[in-house]
Amino acid sequence: MKPKKIKLHKDESILEIIWxxxxxxxxxxxxxxDESPDAGNKGETIMWKHYPPPPKxxxxxxxxxxxxxxxxxxxxxxxxWKDGNDDGIYSWDLLVQMGDLIEVKNNLRKDLDNE
Structure with a gap:
């Protein structure tokens, strides 16, 4: 999927993507x-060796x-980001996966609330 529109809702602290x-x-x-794909957040793997991120x-x-x-x-x-960080690239595939994860979590919460 590719985005049709990307909109930042500053008042809600939400980034909306219409695919x-x-x-x-x-x-x-x-x-x-918090889920940024950059090496400073997730660590990195070089030549099959994983290097954890530095302490926060x-x-x-x-x-x-x-x-x-x-x-x-x-x-x-x-x-x-306003703190100066601009590491990490959010691929379309990653954003779809992250968005789907949020949907699943929200649906589980709704299901649990209705029990």
Whole structure:
């Protein structure tokens, strides 16, 4: 899937993506940042050896606020956060998987609330 529209809802701290099949994913900014695919967050694997991420320091102001979103070819987006971090590329495939995960979690919560 490819996005048809990407919209930042600053007041809700949500990034909304409308895909080319008209499906909509709404991403909480905290979730996007905490699950960022960059090596400083997830670690990295080089020549089959995994290197864990460095220890996390205190959060900087603006950690969960988006300053800018840049398209990376036909592949995905790169988010520049207001704390200066712009590492990691969110591919379209990764965003679909993350959005589907949020949908599953939300549906499970609704099901549990209705029991």
């Amino acid at each position: 080319d099949n008209d499906f909509v994913h709404r991403f909480p900014l905290k979730f996007l940042r 320091g205190p959060d900087k102001p603006g950690k969960y606020e988006i300053e800018k979103i840049d398209k990376v070819g036909n592949y995905g987006i790169q988010i520049k």
